[in-house]
Amino acid sequence: MELTPLLLCAATAAAIDICSLVLILCAYRERSTGKKRWNKISSGMELVEQGHTHRLLCDEILIGRHASADIRLPEMSVSRYHALLTVADGVWTITDLGSKSGVFVNGVQIKRKKLRENDVISIGSRRLTLRKRRDVK
Amino acid sequence: MSNPFSYLFSCIFVIAAHAVMLFNVFSSGSYESSSDAFILAAAVIGLDIAYSFVMLFFRQHTFTVNFMLLLIINMSNIFQSCFGGVSLDVKHYVTGIAALVSCQIGFLLCRSHKRIQNEKKIVYICMILVMIAIVTLTGSRSMWVNIGNFSIQPSEFLKPLLVLACATSITEQQNKVRVWKFYIVRENVILFIMTAAICLLQWWCRDLGSIPTFAAIYAAGFLLRICYPKAKFSKKTLIAAAIAVFVIACVGVYFAPDYVKARLFTDIWSDTSGGGYQQSRALIAIAEGGWFGKGPGKGFLCDIFAHENDIVFASISEEWGLLTALMTVLALLIMISAPLFDPPRSYYHGTLAAGVCAAFTVQMALNIFGSCNLIPFTGVTIPFISAGGSSMVTSGLMTGMLTAAQSPEFHRIPGKKRGANV
Numbered sequence: 001m002e003l004t005p006l007l008l009c010a011a012t013a014a015a016i017d018i019c020s021l022v023l024i025l026c027a028y029r030e031r032s033t034g035k036k037r038w039n040k041i042s043s044g045m046e047l048v049e050q051g052h053t054h055r056l057l058c059d060e061i062l063i064g065r066h067a068s069a070d071i072r073l074p075e076m077s078v079s080r081y082h083a084l085l086t087v088a089d090g091v092w093t094i095t096d097l098g099s100k101s102g103v104f105v106n107g108v109q110i111k112r113k114k115l116r117e118n119d120v121i122s123i124g125s126r127r128l129t130l131r132k133r134r135d136v137k
Numbered sequence: 138m139s140n141p142f143s144y145l146f147s148c149i150f151v152i153a154a155h156a157v158m159l160f161n162v163f164s165s166g167s168y169e170s171s172s173d174a175f176i177l178a179a180a181v182i183g184l185d186i187a188y189s190f191v192m193l194f195f196r197q198h199t200f201t202v203n204f205m206l207l208l209i210i211n212m213s214n215i216f217q218s219c220f221g222g223v224s225l226d227v228k229h230y231v232t233g234i235a236a237l238v239s240c241q242i243g244f245l246l247c248r249s250h251k252r253i254q255n256e257k258k259i260v261y262i263c264m265i266l267v268m269i270a271i272v273t274l275t276g277s278r279s280m281w282v283n284i285g286n287f288s289i290q291p292s293e294f295l296k297p298l299l300v301l302a303c304a305t306s307i308t309e310q311q312n313k314v315r316v317w318k319f320y321i322v323r324e325n326v327i328l329f330i331m332t333a334a335i336c337l338l339q340w341w342c343r344d345l346g347s348i349p350t351f352a353a354i355y356a357a358g359f360l361l362r363i364c365y366p367k368a369k370f371s372k373k374t375l376i377a378a379a380i381a382v383f384v385i386a387c388v389g390v391y392f393a394p395d396y397v398k399a400r401l402f403t404d405i406w407s408d409t410s411g412g413g414y415q416q417s418r419a420l421i422a423i424a425e426g427g428w429f430g431k432g433p434g435k436g437f438l439c440d441i442f443a444h445e446n447d448i449v450f451a452s453i454s455e456e457w458g459l460l461t462a463l464m465t466v467l468a469l470l471i472m473i474s475a476p477l478f479d480p481p482r483s484y485y486h487g488t489l490a491a492g493v494c495a496a497f498t499v500q501m502a503l504n505i506f507g508s509c510n511l512i513p514f515t516g517v518t519i520p521f522i523s524a525g526g527s528s529m530v531t532s533g534l535m536t537g538m539l540t541a542a543q544s545p546e547f548h549r550i551p552g553k554k555r556g557a558n559v
Binding site: 009013018019020028030034038041057 | 140143146147150151153154157158160161164165198199201204205208212250251308428429430432457458460461464465467468471475478479482483484547548
């Protein structure tokens with residue numbers, strides 16, 4: 001085979017390879033901005049319970065006794081599927097999923113409620129506080 | 138735009154990659170007149186620049202998937218325009234633009250985590266309408282609807298719809314109803330029935346090659362239901378599902394039409410002019426092309442039926458070399474692995490991404506391994522690389538879903554009861 005066509009074909013493969021690599025690097029670079037975006041969407045909130053912190057990393061967080069719950073509270077006073085936290089427009093909302101003992105926010109029983117910073121959520125015998133993460137400005 | 142430097146670098150390197158390919162076409166391609174090569178170059182670089190400019194008007198967090206798509210579609214344009222001599226393949230070029238447009242439509246439709254979930258009935262209605270269209274318009278043993286000079290494959294449109302159905306039903310996992318002794322999720326039953334109906338329809342149309350793609354989309358959705366916190370799948374359920382799949386596959390092979398059984402057990406080298414004609418020619422072409430190919434437009438595979446779609450991997454390998462063909466597949470794999478770099482933040486977007494990845498991976502595997510005689514020949518297309526309008530548009534829509542998973546919106550939908558899906 002002649003050398004020139006061979007080099008051209010090799011250059012073509014190399015060009016596609018380099019372009020793909022650059023696009024991977026761009027995607028990796030944008031990963032950090034993705035985390036910042038999520039902090040903005042979720043208002044950088046977390047749930048705190050007696051020194052234990054639950055990070056809110058998804059738009060729907062299930063709280064319950066069941067092993068598959070996002071935030072697992074293994075107490076008999078907590079239903080298996082107790083409450084659901086959802087986020088929209090940077091505001092977290094808690095919904096009671098028909099639990100036996102109910103969901104209380106700042107001592108008031110609710111079915112659905114928008115949450116604010118430092119609201120205390122009572123689920124069974126557990127108390128969770130919604131607060132801003134300390135590493136988020 | 139969150140990162141203008143990434144955008145600029147992506148533009149430059151995509152154009153540079155196409156420029157190198159076009160230089161190869163100019164230097165060692167087979168063309169009657171240099172104006173053919175110039176037209177191709179102008180069309181490809183023009184599309185690169187126009188797309189990069191148009192994308193500035195879209196508010197997205199990241200454009201990686203879009204630029205990967207642009208890279209792949211214009212590579213495909215160059216490949217398809219070179220088969221059998223350099224000349225711009227206008228039909229493929231137009232379908233490529235349609236794929237880019239449908240990608241943005243898919244993105245706008247799916248970026249909100251609630252919009253389609255709140256209107257999921259429309260997804261099922263569309264699926265039923267497409268199935269009715271297949272039954273009434275294509276006729277048995279056929280998968281095409283002919284409208285003038287155009288042929289549409291309606292079953293292709295079921296792929297993005299099935300991905301959407303999987304994604305929109307995932308948030309219903311905790312809504313169980315008791316039927317006799319069992320607690321079942323109504324959405325899961327409906328989705329299973331729809332998938333089974335699609336597979337039966339594909340069987341009826343004799344488009345058996347598409348069944349693994351639909352099965353893969355459903356399997357991705359099924360597996361994500363196990364990961365979804367509100368689901369409760371036991372190991373017994375999983376084992377039962379695996380056994381059911383195995384039994385269905387065995388029954389499918391047993392009752393398969395004769396031509397399918399023949400493909401399963403055929404020796405292509407003892408029947409090079411019959412059942413093994415395409416595959417044997419494809420393998421010879423790959424071998425003749427070697428690592429670096431014969432040169433654009435210098436292959437013989439262009440005379441073989443379906444060289445531009447069913448055995449496109451072999452066609453590219455012959456003219457551009459196995460290395461370039463593998464790089465093309467790698468580019469596709471990188472595009473669908475975008476969710477690994479920035480994981481989706483909702484189960485809805487996660488399921489969309491998983492469904493699209495499953496569909497594209499299975500399609501690529503069926504086409505490439507079929508061309509290489511590692512599995513029976515199926516006639517499934519490689520997304521964006523193979524020619525075919527329906528395939529390009531639906532693949533574009535599905536890529537739009539991937540883009541949506543990368544740049545999601547978490548806004549409330551006005552006029553809808555909030556959290557209607559909980």
